[in-house]
Amino acid sequence: MSVAIAPEIRSTRLTSWQLLMTNRLAAAGLFVLVAILLLAALAPWLPLPNPNITDQPNRLHPPFSPGHLLGTDHLGRDILSRLLWGTRVSILVGLSATAIAAFFGSLIGLVAGYTGGRVDDVMMRLIDMLMAFPYILLALAIVAVLGPGLLNALYAIALVNIPFFARNIRGVTLSIRHREFVDAARLSGKGHTAVLFTEVLPNVLPVIVITMSTTVGWMILETAGLSFLGLGAQPPQADLGSMLGQGRAQLFTAPHVSMIPGLMIFALVMSINLLGDGVRDVLDPRLRSGALNRPMPVTSIEREREQPAERPGAALLEVDGLETGFRSGRSLTLAVKGVSFRLDRGECLGLIGESGSGKSVTALSLLGLVASPPGVIRNGAVYLGGRDVLAQSEQQIIAQRGARVAYVFQDPLTTLHPLYRVADQIAEAITAHNALGASEAHARAVALMETVGIRNARERASAYPHELSGGQRQRIGIAMALANDPDVIVADEPTTALDVTVQARILDLLRTLRRERGLALLLITHDFGVVAQVCDRVAVMKDGEIVEQGDTRAVLDAPRHDYTRRLIACVPELGQGRRFLDNVRPLFAPQRQETEA
Amino acid sequence: MSGNAIVIDNITKTFGGTRRLFGGRTHAVHAVRGVSIKVAEGETLAVVGESGSGKSTLARMLVGLERPTSGHMAIDGRDAAELAGTGPRAFGRMIQYVFQDPVASLNPRKTVEQILDVPLRLLAGHGGPDRKRRMHQLLDAVQMPKDTLERYPHEFSGGQAQRIAIARALAASARILVLDEPVSALDVSVQAQVLILLEDLKAEFALSYLFISHDLAVVESISDRVAVMYQGQVVETGPSERLFASPQHEYTKTLLMSAPRLDHARAG
Numbered sequence: 130m131s132v133a134i135a136p137e138i139r140s141t142r143l144t145s146w147q148l149l150m151t152n153r154l155a156a157a158g159l160f161v162l163v164a165i166l167l168l169a170a171l172a173p174w175l176p177l178p179n180p181n182i183t184d185q186p187n188r189l190h191p192p193f194s195p196g197h198l199l200g201t202d203h204l205g206r207d208i209l210s211r212l213l214w215g216t217r218v219s220i221l222v223g224l225s226a227t228a229i230a231a232f233f234g235s236l237i238g239l240v241a242g243y244t245g246g247r248v249d250d251v252m253m254r255l256i257d258m259l260m261a262f263p264y265i266l267l268a269l270a271i272v273a274v275l276g277p278g279l280l281n282a283l284y285a286i287a288l289v290n291i292p293f294f295a296r297n298i299r300g301v302t303l304s305i306r307h308r309e310f311v312d313a314a315r316l317s318g319k320g321h322t323a324v325l326f327t328e329v330l331p332n333v334l335p336v337i338v339i340t341m342s343t344t345v346g347w348m349i350l351e352t353a354g355l356s357f358l359g360l361g362a363q364p365p366q367a368d369l370g371s372m373l374g375q376g377r378a379q380l381f382t383a384p385h386v387s388m389i390p391g392l393m394i395f396a397l398v399m400s401i402n403l404l405g406d407g408v409r410d411v412l413d414p415r416l417r418s419g420a421l422n423r424p425m426p427v428t429s430i431e432r433e434r435e436q437p438a439e440r441p442g443a444a445l446l447e448v449d450g451l452e453t454g455f456r457s458g459r460s461l462t463l464a465v466k467g468v469s470f471r472l473d474r475g476e477c478l479g480l481i482g483e484s485g486s487g488k489s490v491t492a493l494s495l496l497g498l499v500a501s502p503p504g505v506i507r508n509g510a511v512y513l514g515g516r517d518v519l520a521q522s523e524q525q526i527i528a529q530r531g532a533r534v535a536y537v538f539q540d541p542l543t544t545l546h547p548l549y550r551v552a553d554q555i556a557e558a559i560t561a562h563n564a565l566g567a568s569e570a571h572a573r574a575v576a577l578m579e580t581v582g583i584r585n586a587r588e589r590a591s592a593y594p595h596e597l598s599g600g601q602r603q604r605i606g607i608a609m610a611l612a613n614d615p616d617v618i619v620a621d622e623p624t625t626a627l628d629v630t631v632q633a634r635i636l637d638l639l640r641t642l643r644r645e646r647g648l649a650l651l652l653i654t655h656d657f658g659v660v661a662q663v664c665d666r667v668a669v670m671k672d673g674e675i676v677e678q679g680d681t682r683a684v685l686d687a688p689r690h691d692y693t694r695r696l697i698a699c700v701p702e703l704g705q706g707r708r709f710l711d712n713v714r715p716l717f718a719p720q721r722q723e724t725e726a
Numbered sequence: 727m728s729g730n731a732i733v734i735d736n737i738t739k740t741f742g743g744t745r746r747l748f749g750g751r752t753h754a755v756h757a758v759r760g761v762s763i764k765v766a767e768g769e770t771l772a773v774v775g776e777s778g779s780g781k782s783t784l785a786r787m788l789v790g791l792e793r794p795t796s797g798h799m800a801i802d803g804r805d806a807a808e809l810a811g812t813g814p815r816a817f818g819r820m821i822q823y824v825f826q827d828p829v830a831s832l833n834p835r836k837t838v839e840q841i842l843d844v845p846l847r848l849l850a851g852h853g854g855p856d857r858k859r860r861m862h863q864l865l866d867a868v869q870m871p872k873d874t875l876e877r878y879p880h881e882f883s884g885g886q887a888q889r890i891a892i893a894r895a896l897a898a899s900a901r902i903l904v905l906d907e908p909v910s911a912l913d914v915s916v917q918a919q920v921l922i923l924l925e926d927l928k929a930e931f932a933l934s935y936l937f938i939s940h941d942l943a944v945v946e947s948i949s950d951r952v953a954v955m956y957q958g959q960v961v962e963t964g965p966s967e968r969l970f971a972s973p974q975h976e977y978t979k980t981l982l983m984s985a986p987r988l989d990h991a992r993a994g
């Protein structure tokens with residue numbers, strides 16, 4: 130199995146192959162495995178004595194005896210020959226058992242996960258019953274019923290491992306089953322069977338392959354176990370487990386007879402597992418995207434960054450020539466290209482742009498929150514109260530997070546911890562910067578909840594995030610941002626996930642807080658309507674650069690840059706009605722001819 | 727019934743509320759509660775409402791992804807329950823659906839050609855060479871280049887992916903499209919382009935639209951009539967000019983008041 134994967138990776142993606150090779154353990158596993166497989170595959174052509182011919186006078190020769198490189202066993206059979214032939218059998222049985230278990234297990238998992246309801250219940254309870262038996266006991270019982278023999282051991286091991294596949298694949302299928310493309314395929318006229326095998330299966334396949342690569346080792350070990358107990362391969366057939374079992378009697382007089390197959394099982398299983406882990410890391414998109422790389426506490430900042438000369442800190446926050454990019458391999462892709470803006474005390478600056486314009490990366494760069502690797506701040510400076518944040522130590526930067534600059538994110542459901550009560554999460558934000566007792570922190574948290582307009586704050590304090598509505602959750606997010614009386618709040622699309630009526634109320638709250646607390650607000654949004662309602666000034670971002678900034682009213686009334694003009698024209702306004710489309714149509718006319726040509 | 731693309735008569739949908747194995751009933755959610763709507767041929771009816779108002783459930787019932795708990799629907803004059811009885815493809819030939827998230831609605835492991843091939847083969851019943859020709863026509867219609875066919879969904883931006891999804895909906899030659907928030911995941915300039923495209927396609931292929939959105943300004947720019955949904959019910963319907971100018975229901979008024987406007991800053 131594992132061997133079959135390696136060439137495939139090489140052909141489709143060089144990077145996958147390189148990724149696998151950079152994982153030293155996996156590479157070592159691969160080389161050991163390839164060596165073993167080659168030897169086992171070549172066994173019929175190697176100049177080896179017949180593994181089954183007994184030669185009593187020459188029994189129990191030690192290793193390196195003439196004619197018997199690894200010695201002979203208690204019947205005088207050549208151990209090297211038996212080892213290679215036995216490895217062949219063990220690998221074949223392991224692979225076939227994996228294939229059988231993967232096929233039936235995945236089938237059960239696919240059908241159960243896709244169908245759901247009663248079918249799922251019945252199938253999974255049967256699987257649960259299989260899992261309730263200790264697997265070796267179950268395998269023993271199956272072999273006891275079918276009778277000993279290599280083939281029966283194979284069936285037993287395959288059956289015992291079906292639940293593992295079924296449960297894994299069912300979980301994945303379940304999550305894919307509710308994706309929109311499955312519905313879309315149904316609407317395109319595909320029946321359930323076709324959807325399951327042509328739409329769902331291709332998306333589940335990587336998981337099946339990963340599961341297989343991590344189970345082959347186990348299967349070989351289990352086969353060896355059954356053979357060791359005398360239930361698998363029958364004499365005179367050689368197989369690693371039965372060699373081990375037969376050598377047991379001579380463990381003290383001739384330890385090599387059992388040691389050698391034992392070491393082979395060890396090498397085989399270890400190499401397969403190491404390689405399997407490596408393959409999983411390469412194939413699993415989550416691990417690939419760097420979920421395993423722990424991000425550094427602060428975005429890495431280029432040592433030789435160009436920074437403008439220090440200037441008197443007139444503004445509360447001043448960003449000068451900021452350049453942030455993402456490193457992939459040796460190249461650096463800039464997401465923010467020399468952005469400069471300032472934010473005064475009590476002011477609201479709107480940072481507006483379309484997706485991919487670099488507005489969120491700009492905001493995250495302020496306190497080094499861009500995940501690194503791959504993020505890098507290459508150039509520029511961020512002055513907070515006149516001091517360059519990027520020149521400070523990691524500890525200093527971290528200490529300012531939440532205390533001087535706080536963030537409010539788009540979707541509070543993903544930023545709030547689902548398992549903690551909301552008041553505890555606010556209290557945690559408070560105690561991160563202040564040494565306060567638990568009850569005092571809790572009282573402050575409740576007070577903050579009242580500040581952000583949550584009714585019955587005392588009762589709601591013990592609610593979990595999922596028990597609150599989207600608007601209330603966003604209020605909690607704002608309360609957390611307020612916890613340490615920051616000077617600046619960076620709100621990244623704070624109302625995008627909310628309904629319009631709720632959005633209006635949240636924007637009201639932000640306006641009130643700004644007035645009452647003298648907060649400076651950096652509001653990141655794609656919505657000119659939101660900017661028009663809340664912001665004093667606005668900066669328009671496009672492809673990592675600020676193309677225009679100025680007074681909100683001035684920019685909206687008389688945009689100077691073409692891009693701004695177009696962006697404003699594209700916002701439909703109530704009262705325009707069908708005229709809107711007629712108005713914007715000319716904007717896109719030349720482009721449409723291009724695509725048609 | 728001729729002249730009406732969609733007739734929905736007092737339809738309801740309740741999730742849950744089924745009997746458990748050991749007595750008792752599961753918690754019932756009334757997603758749609760007695761909705762009656764008509765969409766005339768060639769008309770664009772917009773359904774507006776906030777999240778949880780039941781508008782997506784309504785749409786999913788229309789295309790046969792959900793079965794109504796009670797009530798009747800007729801699509802192009804044919805009873806929906808009868809259509810459902812004749813097999814899954816009957817719905818697809820009459821009515822198609824465009825999803826909110828275009829990238830999620832395209833299978834990441836299929837090329838655009840494979841994606842477009844399915845409705846052309848199964849629903850429109852085109853032969854091999856004919857299908858390729860149709861694909862090129864469809865891509866022309868949604869203004870995408872020809873090399874789109876060999877590429878995978880993740881290679882496209884949101885706007886381009888939505889064009890592909892619209893092409894797929896058109897491939898079935900259905901004359902009625904249910905558009906579920908088709909532009910809300912898109913940037914404003916892309917949103918405007920997709921709206922123009924929808925308007926052009928409607929004229930070109932004589933389509934009828936049921937356009938679901940929470941964005942009133944978008945709705946106003948494209949719809950002939952509007953139905954406002956609130957907690958599973960339609961609280962107000964009317965021609966869009968009338969409804970936006972003089973909303974009757976309290977909830978419609980709140981919705982209109984909450985919509986962000988550019989002129990706030992100008993008015994000061």
